[in-house]
Amino acid sequence: MIKFENVTHIYNMGTCYEKKALDDITINLAENEMIGLIGKSGSGKSTFIQHFNGLLKPTSGKISIDAKKIGLVFQYPEHQIFEMTVENEVGFAVKDSNDKTKKILEALNAVGLSETYLHKNPFELSGGEKRKVAIASILIMQPEILILDEPTVGLDAETQKNILQYIKKMHERLKMTTIIISHDMDVIAEFTQKTIVMDSGKIIFYGRTSDAFNLPNINLPMTKKLAKLLHTEKIDIPSDIISFEDTVKFLAEKIKEKSN
């Protein structure tokens, strides 16, 4: 159960810098799905997700979540790196035990880093690898809900895809509820089943990702842009086909039909 009831958050309450960042949010999130969270800069996305693990407390309203471990990966998580080896960095918040190294390895593998990384200095890794180490240091807590605040911002296209694919794989394996904040509609279309849309502190949409793209004033992923162009050429792609792969499959079918 992940339930928000009339949650409002006001920053710097009672001072001159008062700012209402969440405005009467009520939502009942589906579990075990990949959920996208989109909205303009300053719409309150980061504020919203910090309520999941109690970093921020609602000014008013009620939150009920029955998961115990909630992993939150902040924007630019590599900024939090401070240990001299990848092993210590990933394992810092874990109690010493016999299977500690095993746990660390599992977490590293989940983001596609091999054993050889254990004794490397995290400060000397590439940007993408650093980010993976930082994500692994959250995964090691074995979170039941995983929340990622723009996990691929500032990385090259290939690394972006690579990281997201590892997250997707893990999701398919463990089925934990995963929330991804992103400004990239292609990422949302490709990787999420449901989407939350926020605007000035309010949730203006929560439902299937394919339906989110029918909202007015929303940026479209490449696949939807393609569908729009094809529509003018009298080829209609059903609106629930939004991932790249599905679009290609659908068009291939069409072409085969034609040539037969």
Place this chain on the structure above:
Amino acid sequence: MNLQFYQTKSVIHELDPRLKFFTLMLISTEIFFIKDIFTQILILAAVFFCIYLSKIPLKFFLHSIKNISSLIILTSTLNIFFITNGNTVFKLFFIHITDYAIMLTFQMILRMIILVSLCALVIFSTPTIKLTDALVSILMPFEKFLPINEIAMIISIALRFIPVLSNEFNLIKKAQMSRGINFSDKNFINRIKNYLSLLIPIFVLSFKRADNLALAMDARCYNLAAKRNSLKKLKFQAVDFIAIIFLCIFHFVIKIILSQVQ
């Protein structure tokens, strides 16, 4: 918490920062010599009149005063209980409070409020660049002995990056807390170790930022040794002269009141 410039158009905002600086210095020394309570109230009234002129919402100032309220409470309690001159007005076991103590405490509270609101007024009504300019031009006579330009540069960079650093600090603290690092661990050694997880990233980021800033300054041919002047020279305007006249009249009035008292 947030000492920041408040953007609006007002007489106080237009005043020359050097004049504001000077007035701040003047009044804050004076209030420690003036022992007459009526004069102090008059000065407080004048400060609040200036606040009114500045068009900055009063709650900003009340907030600044609230920030030092614990200091005020602490010193007043000490004052009230430990000053024993004067006539006793209240006595209970070993506690005895005199009228003189009450009076002194009240005066001290007034002084603190005047000091804080005046400082806040100068900071809220002056952009940091102008503050640094004013500081430089006040220090100018000591150019022979002091590296003034360097001081100015350091101060302006420091002022510019305080909010950035504090933001960063909060963010990293939250990030570390989310991965289970406990900053209020009962074990003292653990707690220190956990705080390292905050300090190291902050240092790393700050050095990176310093590096980038240095590069950017180099790229624009910044040269420490060069003789510097500014695009907008500080110059006294009509408002400043009027303000000086008011300041003089005000002091004249205070002088008269004080001489009557004695």
